[in-house]
Amino acid sequence: MSKVKIGTVQMSCVADKQTNLNKAIEKIKEAAAKGAQIVCLQELFTSLYFCDVEDYDNFELAEPIPGPSTEALSPVAKELGVVIIASLFEKRAQGLYHNTTAVIDADGTYLGKYRKMHIPDDPAFYEKFYFTPGDLGYKVFPTKFGKVGVLICWDQWYPEASRITALMGADIMFYPTAIGWATDQDEETNQDQYNAWQTIQRSHAVANGVPVVSVNRVGFEQDGAMKFWGGSFVTNAQGKLLYLGSHDKEEVVVTEVDLAQTDYMRKHWPFLRDRRIETYSPITKRFIDED
Secondary structure (H helix, E strand, O other): OOEEEEEEEEOOOOOOHHHHHHHHHHHHHHHHHOOOOEEEEOOOOOOOOHHHOOOHHHHHHOEOOOOHHHHHHHHHHHHHOOEEEEEEEEEEEOOEEEEEEEEEOOOOOEEEEEEOOOOOOEOOEOHHHOOOOOOOOOOEEEEOOEEEEEOOHHHHHOHHHHHHHHHOOOOEEEEEOOOEEEOOOOHHHHHHHHHHHHHHHHHHHHHHOOOEEEEOOEEEEOOOOEEEEOOOEEEOOOOOEEEEOOOOOOEEEEEEEEOOHHHHHHHHOOOOOOOOHHHOHHHHOOOOOOO
C-alpha cells in the first residue's frame, strides 16, 4: 500500500493517569473514525510533563512495558484496526527508568519499544534525573501499514538519529514530543524557538526522503510557567507541510502521506546514493581538535 492515513492526537493532560489514558483512547477512536490507520500520541501522554522538577515521588508514575497502558491500548488497536504509537514512562527495574515509546500493530500485537537515546537537562526539562539513556539502539517496527521509525522529542535535534532510522528502512518517522515556551519569554523568542524546532525536523524528511510526523502537547503546565506549544505537523518526503496544528487547541487530525514519494525523491535528490560513508568516521568523536 502506497498511501497511509496518519492520525495525530494533540491534547492537554491532567495529573490523573487514568483520566489521560481514557482521553487518549477516545481520541484514538476519533482518529480511526476519520480514517486513520496509524495513530501517534504525544510524549508521556498519561501524565503531566513531570520533568519540570526533580521529585522522587514522580517515579511512581512509571510502569513496565508491556504493562497496564499497552494492555489497555492493544484491544483498542485490534478493535479499530489501527497502529498505535504510545509514549510512556517505563520502569525497567527497581531504580532504572526510561522514556519509552511502545508500538502496537493493527491486530493488537505489541511489536516492541524504543527507548529515548538523547536525554536533555535544561531548566524545567530535568529528564536526566528520571531517565536512563536508551540501550536498544534505533528501531524500526514492521506494522500492517508500513515500517515505522520512532524517535522521541530531544532525539529530533540529532540528524544522526534520523539518518540511522531511515537507513534501517523506516517508511515514516514519528516524533512524540513534549516541548513548550516559558511564559516569561517574549514573542520573538517564542517564534524563533518554534521555527527552529519545526525546521530541524522538516530537514530530516528532506535529507532522508521520508515523511515525518511530530506530535506535541498543548496547555499550561508547571503551575502556569510553561505553555506547551502544540504545533504538531506532518510532512511529505520533501519536507512539505501537509498538516500544521495550532499552538493552543486540542486537535485530532488525519493526514494522508504517500510512501511512493520516497522512491521518487531519492531518485531525483539522490542523497543516499552520494553519501561518502568512508569519510564519516570522525562523526563518532565528541569533538575534533585541530591538534
